[in-house]
Amino acid sequence: MKFSLIKKCLYLLAIMLFTATSYTSIGQEAEKRIPDFAEENGLCFKCHGHKTYNYYNEWTEQNVRERMNPYFIVDSIEFYESNHWNFQCTDCHSMDYENFPHDGELRMEEKPGCLDCHGGDDTYADYHFEEIEDEFQRSVHSDKHSVDFTCWMCHNPHSYKISARTSENIKEVIVYDNNICLSCHADINKYQLISDQENPNILEKHDWLPNQQLHFANVRCIECHAKTNDSIMVAHLIQPKELAVKMCVECHSQNSILEASLYKFQARENRNKLGFFNPSLLENSYIIGANRNYYLNIISIFVYGFTLLVILIHAFLRIIIKK
Amino acid sequence: MSEKLYLYPVWVRLWHWSNAILFIVLIITGLSMQYSGTEMKFIRFDIAVAMHNIAGVLVTFLYAIYILGNTITVNSKNYRIREKGLIGRMIKQFRYYSYGIFINEKPPFPPKKNRKFNPMQLVSYVIVMYLFFPFLIITGFGLLYPETIFPTVFGISGIQFTAIFHSLLGFFLSVFMLIHIYMCTLGEKPSTHFKSMINGYH
Ligand code: HEM
Numbered sequence: 001m002k003f004s005l006i007k008k009c010l011y012l013l014a015i016m017l018f019t020a021t022s023y024t025s026i027g028q029e030a031e032k033r034i035p036d037f038a039e040e041n042g043l044c045f046k047c048h049g050h051k052t053y054n055y056y057n058e059w060t061e062q063n064v065r066e067r068m069n070p071y072f073i074v075d076s077i078e079f080y081e082s083n084h085w086n087f088q089c090t091d092c093h094s095m096d097y098e099n100f101p102h103d104g105e106l107r108m109e110e111k112p113g114c115l116d117c118h119g120g121d122d123t124y125a126d127y128h129f130e131e132i133e134d135e136f137q138r139s140v141h142s143d144k145h146s147v148d149f150t151c152w153m154c155h156n157p158h159s160y161k162i163s164a165r166t167s168e169n170i171k172e173v174i175v176y177d178n179n180i181c182l183s184c185h186a187d188i189n190k191y192q193l194i195s196d197q198e199n200p201n202i203l204e205k206h207d208w209l210p211n212q213q214l215h216f217a218n219v220r221c222i223e224c225h226a227k228t229n230d231s232i233m234v235a236h237l238i239q240p241k242e243l244a245v246k247m248c249v250e251c252h253s254q255n256s257i258l259e260a261s262l263y264k265f266q267a268r269e270n271r272n273k274l275g276f277f278n279p280s281l282l283e284n285s286y287i288i289g290a291n292r293n294y295y296l297n298i299i300s301i302f303v304y305g306f307t308l309l310v311i312l313i314h315a316f317l318r319i320i321i322k323k
Numbered sequence: 324m325s326e327k328l329y330l331y332p333v334w335v336r337l338w339h340w341s342n343a344i345l346f347i348v349l350i351i352t353g354l355s356m357q358y359s360g361t362e363m364k365f366i367r368f369d370i371a372v373a374m375h376n377i378a379g380v381l382v383t384f385l386y387a388i389y390i391l392g393n394t395i396t397v398n399s400k401n402y403r404i405r406e407k408g409l410i411g412r413m414i415k416q417f418r419y420y421s422y423g424i425f426i427n428e429k430p431p432f433p434p435k436k437n438r439k440f441n442p443m444q445l446v447s448y449v450i451v452m453y454l455f456f457p458f459l460i461i462t463g464f465g466l467l468y469p470e471t472i473f474p475t476v477f478g479i480s481g482i483q484f485t486a487i488f489h490s491l492l493g494f495f496l497s498v499f500m501l502i503h504i505y506m507c508t509l510g511e512k513p514s515t516h517f518k519s520m521i522n523g524y525h
Pocket of ligand 1: 335504517519520
């Protein structure tokens with residue numbers, strides 16, 4: 001048969017590609033929680049859960065329908081999935097909001113901060129709220145805009161849920177955490193709440209990073225921008241841009257900084273049974289330079305050595321015997 | 324040999340040497356990325372990545388030329404394999420390399436027109452050029468455009484899977500190159516084959 005070995009090679013190639021690509025993964029399901037105040041909150045969601053709301057106008061004695069300010073819409077599904085799912089709206093907001101139209105002075109009510117509830121509470125000792133507060137105070141955001149920039153800027157009061165600590169899926173954590181930053185850094189409307197400056201274009205500012213899309217899907221902004229702290233899970237000390245990580249090898253090397261940040265709680269042993277360095281990195285992504293296989297390394301050195309040895313012996317014999 | 328055989332047309336020679344140079348660049352930058360570290364700075368990581376990408380794309384163009392050339396020109400005749408008795412012929416060639424060569428036997432399959440390779444050369448070139456090389460290129464492009472890779476393969480990250488394959492293939496090919504270069508010294512004189520690959524004549 002003409003060219004048949006070539007054809008066999010090509011078939012083999014096709015089969016390998018096919019089997020390699022025909023495996024996919026399966027998702028998991030979340031558990032359901034039943035909130036205690038669904039009924040009370042329903043009163044607020046009646047208006048704040050929709051794009052439009054209705055009320056009875058006593059002056060004109062008519063039912064009217066109006067548009068809800070999009071920034072005042074609270075997604076009920078997200079709310080009940082959040083950390084503070086089992087709250088009543090009026091735990092954080094004044095009881096007077098039950099009346100409509102809301103009293104104009106209510107907008108001036110002081111909102112509770114995280115530390116008002118979580119400060120000094122042993123239940124949350126693990127989270128080190130005080131230390132986070134301290135780091136936040138020293139971060140660029142707080143440094144420059146201490147009063148306007150509160151924890152709520154990043155932790156949406158109606159949807160924030162912890163993910164880095166609980167999620168099995170690192171990719172989801174990365175998306176979730178990056179969206180927090182991008183909610184301002186990619187959205188001029190929210191950015192302007194804080195600053196009148198022009199919002200720097202994130203994609204352009206990170207031009208120097210090749211495979212940008214891949215990187216942003218596989219590392220969080222804080223990996224490069226926040227100073228890691230051993231006692232807290234998510235570093236909050238966002239540093240000035242001059243101090244951001246720019247050296248590729250900080251991640252792309254065996255002592256990758258990711259082991260101390262993104263993969264902090266997954267990082268267990270240095271080398272696992274299969275002989276991979278940084279196994280926790282490995283489960284989810286392949287970071288050139290950071291995960292190498294110990295045994296493959298040894299084998300490859302051995303194979304090179306053996307090949308060279310055979311070549312040397314052969315060459316030696318040729319010289320000796322042939323003359 | 325008095326009669327001069329024209330075995331390596333110009334395009335093969337040009338292909339071959341550009342391919343070899345790019346291949347060496349790929350191996351060096353590839354190793355440098357794989358063993359990157361904060362302390363060892365052989366080639367700066369981002370430069371290594373850029374060089375590796377460029378060389379990879381160029382080598383793919385060359386590969387296309389190689390395939391094209393070996394489809395439409397007469398050089399393809401050299402790549403025909405008669406499967407009947409192939410094993411026997413390979414054993415014969417192997418015996419020559421491991422024994423006969425030392426006692427000044429004549430090579431069993433000296434190059435002639437349209438059969439410039441001996442059976443072992445032929446099989447190894449075909450496997451390397453039609454199995455390993457395309458796979459190396461495909462996995463390489465997968466890594467260059469990771470959005471084309473399936474997110475998970477056999478339960479692990481698709482990129483990871485592809486990257487391991489890519490490095491393994493690169494490793495095999497670098498071993499091939501080592502052996503290949505040595506084998507090329509086994510001509511009438513150690514320099515014979517190299518000269519052929521430069522001036523085209525055997
Ligand atoms: C510096 C490195 C290299 C040197 C010194 C070298 C040397 C040679 C020489 C002297 C020949 C002619 C002898 C023969 O036909 O067997 C040859 C042929 C060949 N080499 Fe290389 N080579 C190198 C790298 C490579 C690489 C990296 C590849 C492929 C990945 C390769 C693939 C081939 C092929 C396919 C032929 C046969 C070409 C034909 O005549 O159609 N070589 N090489």
